[in-house]
Amino acid sequence: MAIELTPLPLPASADPSKFVDFGREVKGVSPGSLTPEQFEEIKNALYKHDALLFRNVDLTPEQQYTLTKAFDPQSESYGHGNNKTESTQKSILHPDLKTIPRVPQVQLIGNGTVYNHEGLAEAMLKHPSHTTFHKTRVSLEDEAKGITRFYRWHIDAALYDLSPPKVTTLYGLQVPRGPNQICRYDDGTGEEISVPLGTTAFVSGKTMFDILPRELQSLAVRTKVKYAPHPYVWMAPSHAMPTGLGIETEGLELPFEQLPPWEESKRKILPMTWKNPVTGNLHFQVHPCGVAELLIDPLPEGSTREGVLYPDGARITDLGEVRSLLYKMQRPAIAPPLVYPHDWHEKDLVLFHNRGVLHTVVGAFTKDQVRAFHQCNLAASDDPAGPTEEDVKKYA
Numbered sequence: 001m002a003i004e005l006t007p008l009p010l011p012a013s014a015d016p017s018k019f020v021d022f023g024r025e026v027k028g029v030s031p032g033s034l035t036p037e038q039f040e041e042i043k044n045a046l047y048k049h050d051a052l053l054f055r056n057v058d059l060t061p062e063q064q065y066t067l068t069k070a071f072d073p074q075s076e077s078y079g080h081g082n083n084k085t086e087s088t089q090k091s092i093l094h095p096d097l098k099t100i101p102r103v104p105q106v107q108l109i110g111n112g113t114v115y116n117h118e119g120l121a122e123a124m125l126k127h128p129s130h131t132t133f134h135k136t137r138v139s140l141e142d143e144a145k146g147i148t149r150f151y152r153w154h155i156d157a158a159l160y161d162l163s164p165p166k167v168t169t170l171y172g173l174q175v176p177r178g179p180n181q182i183c184r185y186d187d188g189t190g191e192e193i194s195v196p197l198g199t200t201a202f203v204s205g206k207t208m209f210d211i212l213p214r215e216l217q218s219l220a221v222r223t224k225v226k227y228a229p230h231p232y233v234w235m236a237p238s239h240a241m242p243t244g245l246g247i248e249t250e251g252l253e254l255p256f257e258q259l260p261p262w263e264e265s266k267r268k269i270l271p272m273t274w275k276n277p278v279t280g281n282l283h284f285q286v287h288p289c290g291v292a293e294l295l296i297d298p299l300p301e302g303s304t305r306e307g308v309l310y311p312d313g314a315r316i317t318d319l320g321e322v323r324s325l326l327y328k329m330q331r332p333a334i335a336p337p338l339v340y341p342h343d344w345h346e347k348d349l350v351l352f353h354n355r356g357v358l359h360t361v362v363g364a365f366t367k368d369q370v371r372a373f374h375q376c377n378l379a380a381s382d383d384p385a386g387p388t389e390e391d392v393k394k395y396a
């Protein structure tokens with residue numbers, strides 16, 4: 001049977017014209033036992049469509065690891081490295097992760113208490129919620145009515161020393177059902193979006209780049225992003241924006257000298273746009289929470305300077321300035337018509353192009369709503385490629 005790709009069902013909030021290429025359900029193939037030829041097809045489909053859904057899948061942790069690793073055969077360790085090391089104890093990611101003992105690259109995530117699970121006698125899981133991360137929170141009254149927020153828009157990546165994983169696989173084993181929630185932006189726009197309970201929301205980094213006005217596209221192809229050392233420890237005392245798209249500038253980040261030992265050479269400096277290895281498209285890929293500096297190249301020789309921002313290049317180190325510029329560039333792409341909130345069913349397997357999308361946890365569960373997912377991604381064997389010289393000339 002040939003592999004069949006069909007568009008993902010979109011919610012009423014989505015603008016279908018912005019999802020022509022984004023997302024496919026894959027049928028006619030078993031993701032746990034792909035032939036090399038089938039895998040090549042799946043790999044191409046992932047880079048073309050950024051998110052692939054397989055329904056009703058049986059997948060062991062070993063099979064999930066094998067599938068994830070096939071996208072980058074030289075990758076080995078979990079995307080965030082060994083999250084049990086002392087140096088990341090204070091990281092905001094630490095409490096969210098439980099490792100499958102047999103296959104430590106696969107993490108058990110979810111909500112509630114899970115018993116006798118793949119060698120784990122008892123795992124207490126907590127669905128991350130905006131209430132512990134944002135500067136402000138939805139009131140208890142509104143929360144009781146099913147109002148919620150995006151938790152944290154991100155790329156899965158350590159952003160220090162290790163390279164961002166190419167793909168993340170998410171496999172839903174236990175999925176509590178419940179009424180939709182209303183995810184509010186609470187940023188003065190009045191925007192909100194109806195989402196399935198416990199959705200994972202995705203936006204396309206390609207769309208994020210494509211919808212920018214010319215002057216910001218020019219800036220995007222000329223800019224590199226420098227992340228803080230141990231960014232998740234650095235940001236731990238700070239609070240996020242109500243949209244979950246970056247950090248409020250309140251001066252709460254840990255001073256660099258109070259971080260676990262770090263080396264300048266291990267800090268990540270990554271292009272603002274990442275080149276899709278199959279389509280050649282540029283994806284705006286920035287994890288806004290961890291950014292410390294923006295390094296802007298001057299315009300290439302012969303380009304017109306009219307209306308151009310930072311034509312002679314710049315290094316922006318003021319956190320407030322860094323963040324407001326990034327927010328201006330990223331916020332348009334998380335508007336409700338551009339968000340794909342996945343409606344999880346048990347045995348759904350979603351593969352997403354971690355170098356082509358941003359995603360976030362959404363919503364809140366009660367303690368007795370048990371949710372169990374297996375997640376796998378691997379620190380990549382290389383850093384993402386940025387725009388080519390031609391890309392810079394085209395957009396600068």
Ligand SMILES: [Fe+2]
Nearest residue numbers: 154155156359
């Ligand atoms: Fe993630």
